Amino acid sequence: MQRPLYETASPEQLTHAMEKAAGKLLIVDFDETLWLRNSTECFLAHARPAPLAAAILRGLDLTRPWRVIGGRRRARDYRDWLRVMAIATLMPWTLRSWARIAPKLGRTFANTALEDLIGKARPARFVVFSNGYEAIIAPLLQCYPGTRPELAAASLRSGWKWRRAGKLANAEAYFDAGQLDDATVVTDHEDDAELLARVSNGLLCVWPDARYEKAFAKR
Structure with a gap:
């Protein structure tokens, strides 16, 4: 066998x-x-102010830029990366607050x-x-x-x-x-x-x- x-x-x-x-x-x-x-979802969920973070992530889910970059077959390779980078770039204090609470x-x-x-x-x-x-x-x-x-x-x-x-x-x-x-x-x-x-x-x-x-x- x-x-x-x-x-x-x-x-x-x-x-x-x-x-x-x-x-x-x-x-x-x-x-x-x-x-x-x-860990990725938990990091995103702790971004503050929460309404702003939720709006950014909702906008990404609606526009799906990862499909433009990677196509349907490779979309998931880019999705989480783009979501994390959007929060880290538009709300840069999030990484500092994460280091304190994590x-x-x-x-x-x-x-x-x-x-x-x-x-x-x-x-x-x-x-x-x-x-x-x-x-x-x-x-x-x-x-x-x-x-x-x-x-x-x-x-x-x-x-x-x-x-x-x-x-x-x-x-x-x-x-x-x-x-x-x-x-x-x-x-x-x-x-x-x-x-x-x-x-x-x-x-x-x-x-x-x-x-x-x-x-x-x-x-």
Whole structure:
């Protein structure tokens, strides 16, 4: 029987699977995995004044400039980047206020169960690898318990390039091939299937407490 390319695991099943990360490279997704919310949407939702931020984002949703730039096929590579850049450019104080409030939010929505498993696994190298934005995620990791993980994520200035390249290509450019061969990857997203299949211990796990909450969505 052919070995599965990666393992779909429940949070309970991760305990044994994470043991394989001991002394090796551990790559963990951030949004809705190590952190139980979406960092991009949370950043946008905390822009103030809220009515102005909501109006900017609503205008982008109506005009969809990402389709003009990337076409329908590549639209999602540009959408979040354009939304974040619009807020960061038109409301530049938002990044400063985010840096103040994000450390507390980082602990409020921390996936402590996964943090505990990582601590017990004792990987040689622990990297948060995300399609989110470094400037948004870094403050959320500021109060991470123990040794803070290394962070590899998109830049604000050219975030679309990171998303367009894809997780696998970015990982192969960032990590040594031998380390990647023996690595463990933990993510909640099937879009990461190529990266999950590339490593020796790919773990797809959806956390029941994780939520995707779009900024300023009508309730």
